[in-house]
Amino acid sequence: MSKTVQISSPAQFDALLKSSKIVVTDFYADWCGPCKAIAPVYEQLSASLSRPNHITFVKVNVDTQKEIAAKHNITAMPTFMIFKQGQVDTEIQGADRRKLQDAVKKLAAEAEGGSSGFGASGSGSNWRTGDLPRGYNDITDQVDLKGLELLNADSEFGGVRVLVDPSKPTGLQKGKVAAGKEKDWVESDTDEQLMLFMPFQSTLKVHTLQITSLPPTAKDDEEVPMRPKTIQIYPNRAHILGFEEADDIPATQSITLSEKDWDSTGTASLSLRFVKFQNVSSLVLFIVDGDGEGERVRVDRIRIIGETGEKRDPGKLEKVGEDHD
Template sequence: MVSPAVEIKSPAQWSTLLEATKIVVAQFYSPSNAASVSAIHFLEDHTQDLEGRGTVYQIAKINIDELKAIKEAYGITGVPTTMLLQNGKEIDKATGENPRRLAQLDEKLRRAVESAKTEQASGSSSNSWRGAALPRGYVDVTDQVELNRSELLNVDTETGGVRVLFSSEKPSALSGSKGGAKDWVESDTDEQLLLFMPFQSILKLHTLQITSLPPTDDDDDEVPMRPKTIKLFVNKPHNLGFDEAEDLQATQDIELSESDWNKDGTASIPLRYVRFQNINSLVVFVVNGDGDGEKVRIDRLRLIGESGAARDMGKLEKIGDLPGE
């Protein structure tokens, strides 16, 4: 038996649901309106055979009498109103309890769910190597980085340049290949690195994955370190200077420990998602490394989230702060 529709009790719960679930059917209703209650039952009954409820998609009930802020944010003027949202963006809406119109919306829901399942199964739009699994409902959007405009400061020129960070190939430190070009970057004069990456489209970032695979010779003072303290900045038109990056308040401060790195040397860093909406660029400032060395090493970077038209978070900001803000 498929679980019933989720009753939304607060704007924060609604915001959380939109972030956690790729496809949401919102049923705006009023308990005093029999037609709106009937519309809810229609989709609940007609999706009993549709797999993925609670993982790929969810049906939510929103009482407009109690949650007027959500009603106003989405311009709901009457009930029943059934809205289909994908990645937080409205893709279809049915007004009234017309069974034919609701059946059309049900069919569109099924197509969206099947597409999302296929996307999840493939992992991303490309078969590139990743050092960690993708968060549910999100894809690898690293290919949206504009490599020609990206800039990496304080890099040792004997190691790879900025392009190797976004390579789709498995790092040589894991593949066992030796003797070729160094497919990683190391800092030069000290342990700090500054990476500026503009994007080809507006992104919503969910997770930053960093792979760092320094050699394990503890007796060598020249062995580079993994990043420890990182500062992230969004929507900068160009790279920052080191002094500027030190002084500016970051969009997010990150402190990594040994336990954050998996067996493939990758740390998956969850981002404060509400702060990483409508992003056209990202600056990654490695402040220091974890250890007593003089250099920091990074083998790969992966950006996980969504590309294309960004979610209209303005609606959410009007109706309540997300958890953790």
């Protein structure tokens, strides 16, 4: 379900400007072609970055909300305005996807309490440690959330979308801050295997994958989920693989993690054979087993690092997929 708020009155808009630290506003018109073209990008940002009372994404139809449009001197569509503490912080005219993404992520990172934005550090979230590989960015926002699939996940835990959420995992939060919050991670169900399908909005060059896993400390080892150990990676699949199907298809890359690979935030970096991941429309991650003797595997977050490319060309992507059959 979309988290974007459709503004229906000036009073509603004014109330949101007072209650939310940051309000990202899309001034659009139904007849505007560029507005429709960039709408999926805006919805993607809204779905991944909305935070109650911190970051709110809204849409204002300039034809039905003329009073609001006039008050803010809207003369071109689309126009994006980002309000911080009720005041205009950033204005972007036109359907400039990159400017919109960079501006929103920068302020979103600030709203989470960090001093630097996505563009400055490349991290997108201040809870992670270390710098990104030189010349590459966090491109997790290119994941098509509607197409995400996860097999063998226990339904008592968070859904598949929590894996690409940029917020700080509750596993890294202390005391009362984390108490009472929803389980924002996933765990395997009947055994330790998980199968994740991630389609992208555009073709990507994928340099590194980062997986965060934060199993709790407990006396009873049988109750503690494991971190992933063996991960097989398949690019450019048209759909998620079945577990038996994956056994019959050679992975483009298989990575085995050990205890030393996990940093202080419970994150392991998986360096990919970059030449094999140059024109990627989707990834399937098959977590084959866990690092231990348990029966469950836990994953809190997944981050994708690389470069964004052009919108997908179905014909070309079909040929790329054939190379890995």
